Amino acid sequence: MTPDFYFIPFESRRPPAPVPWSRTVERIWHGLAIANLVAGAVYIWWRWAYSLNFDAIWFAVPLVVAETCAYFGLILFTANLWKTRDYPQRLPPASIAECVREGEAGERPVSVDLFITTYNEDEELVRLSIRDARKVSYPHPIDFRIHVLDDGRREVMRQVCEEEGVGYITRASNIGFKAGNLRNAMEQTSGDFIVICDADTRPFPTILDHTLGYFRDPDVAVVQTPQWFYDIPEGTRLKDVWGRRAGAPGRWLGAGIEAVFGEIRLGEDPFVNDPAMFYDVIQRRRNPWNAAFCCGAGSIHRREAVMFVALRAYAEAIAKSGEEGRGRIQKLLGLRHQEDDPLARWQAAQEEELTPYKFHVSEDIYSTIVLHQDSERKWRTVLHPEVESKMLSPQDLLSWTVQRFKYAGGSLDIFFHDNPVTRPGMTLAQRIMYLTTFWSYLGAVWNLVFLLSPVIYMFTAIAPVGTYTGDFFAHALPFLVLNELAFMMGTWGVSGYKGKVSYLASFPISLRALWAVIRRKKIAFPVTPKQRQEGNYLGLVWPQIAIIALTVTSFAWCAFRLFTVGGGYTLGGLIANGLWGLNNIMAMSIMVRAAFWKPGREQER
């Protein structure tokens, strides 16, 4: 019997279709994007050249530097979103010979291994994933095998696998965590293609039918499908909430507001987990530049590509270690330099391990980077636009924070210690796309400046700009308004507000990750819990609460001083910084509300 999981009522939910491409929308986006970048360049130039308040250089310069960094991020993000060109979808291959270069393989059915990685998740949760995996269909004969990769070494899990008739693979240690788990399974299997699933990934029957066709191109190494969280709370309509609280007047008022602004739902997606913006917009629009990266669950890999890259990385590591080892041996024995010292190479080979997936907290993106750096083979990665599996979202702030910290820490670790943007191998477009990802995590630094700037003005009456008069708005407004309009068209069909504010509000996570990486502290691999964790999460959002408190207090102080003694404040300054602070408070409040969120009636059952 299936346990009483919170997500059972949502089993019948269906994923949204990909955002349809429109030439007209894309052209409007291009026009607005160019106008936005030009207006932004004019504004930034004016800020540096004419607007700095030299009486408060300690405040004016950090803010203008932050604005410049944000503008550079805007250029990168515009490049990322520039166009949608999906990789051509082809019919599923009947034979492996159709997926490789001529003569590289004989005529035989395609073989696929589906891996379900698990560590400590509920065995019955994994059983649901196994059962959905067993329903995967294919229009041709296929050698399809399902394996549960259990790093928890659980006897109960083994029994579940036996009952369901699928393979069970485990190992003596947890070296390399998920990447090590996958490597261990690869050593014991032989399928041409590998489907990666997490414990809660429930593949749809069409996953192979819709994705294996991409591998007819022998250069395609990885196909990533969008991750879709089918358990995201849908919230309650504004008119219903107000109707419950205030009766008919509340309902009418709510309905009136919704009539003007469209449907409004309260309590919808409290953790801003909806990944549509990431997969449907950001990742999908990297297809034209061959820069979509693997995100783990829901991806299909060509085994040959994974092993090819692993061998290359292995050889490079031996060469590198060999040089170091040779140096040590020469120093120890007092030998003179000798090329290709076999002893050093043999020793290095013993020390290095062949790792198909990088042993790293962000092994997914890291392994894709290695693929993209292979300039000789020119591997391709594809973002397939349709959802082909469903999975569970983090259900509490702790799980959400753990996940985001891993993303931020992993990406920043790669940026600082093995930066693909500067290393050889990639095309210019690929470098720009990866820089966009890394830059977004560095954004926490300038976001902090943006959060504190209105507070500083409202406490001290020191403005970072010379004045809030026509000249300032003549330069700032066109840029800010065009920015909103451009990204409304650039992300047409996807709601971006929550994503935008959660990016601003998650600054403490990225800052902590940045601090850990700078100190070369290892980013831990905690498994993201799949069940809701009970607890008090206020401790996780104290920076956001502090920003709200500072902004409210400074606003009250500013207003009091302005209307009593003047204190060097201006009404324009109060309004401008008050609105800026209000925007910051609204962004922070999303995270604070998430700390208090508990499943509603729709989730409690």
Next chain:
Amino acid sequence: MSFRENLRRGRSHLIIALIMIVAGVIIVNIEDRTLQEEAGKPVPDHAFSAVNPQD
């Protein structure tokens, strides 16, 4: 997906743009009036140069 639904999803951009335009116009008027009162004469076209001696 209908135009109306797409517009609903992008409404935050329109609302923010509208607020910024309205706030900008109000602030500029207030600041110009204040400067005018302080200076005792109309504010020039580029008000910034009136208050920043570096220009």
